[in-house]
Amino acid sequence: MTDIFVNLPITDLEQTRTFYTALGWEINPLFSDENAACIVVDTNIYLMLLTRDFLATFTDKTIIDTTTSVQAMTAFSRESRADVDALMEKGLAAGGTAPRGAQDYGYMYSRDLEDPDGNILEFVYMDPAAAEQGPDAFMEQQNPEG
Structure with missing residues (x-):
């Protein structure tokens, strides 16, 4: 079995939680905190919504500005x-x-x-x-x- 985790940079965690739950998806509280929200899209498919600063701890590359790129x-x-x-x-x-x-x-x-x-x-x-x-x-x- 393979789980898919798509990591996305976000700026406002509460706004983002509200947006994604409005789509009908749930938050997995076991992998959510003040830096991230784990959105359960379907069995084995998750969106990891990570604050930009938190996402930056996982890479040495620049986190792009998703409003322009x-x-x-x-x-x-x-x-x-x-x-x-x-x-x-x-x-x-x-x-x-x-x-x-x-x-x-x-x-x-x-x-x-x-x-x-x-x-x-x-x-x-x-x-x-x-x-x-x-x-x-x-x-x-x-x-x-x-």
Whole structure:
């Protein structure tokens, strides 16, 4: 079994806790304190929200300013387009922002949400047939005339 811990720099721990719990995710108190909040996304998937100073104790590299630079975009699959939109609306209501509009590729639908610190979360729905066949084969089946 592999657990995935995504470490994200944050500035305001309470604001960040409120934002992520508004998405419907829980905090694991065993790994949360005045420097960090462990957000349980799903079985074996966690977001470690670390104050910038605390995150800096784990690396010798510069912690980027997430309001102006992107280190990573963390994507979460959803069960449907409606699930993508619902989670996005929860995030916007909790203080997140939408850096760009929805992306609809026919086989895949995604929306990006920035948390209050500018960390980018992507919510994605992919048609199960496209995930199984690959997007090119799926789109060819949808439009065999070309």
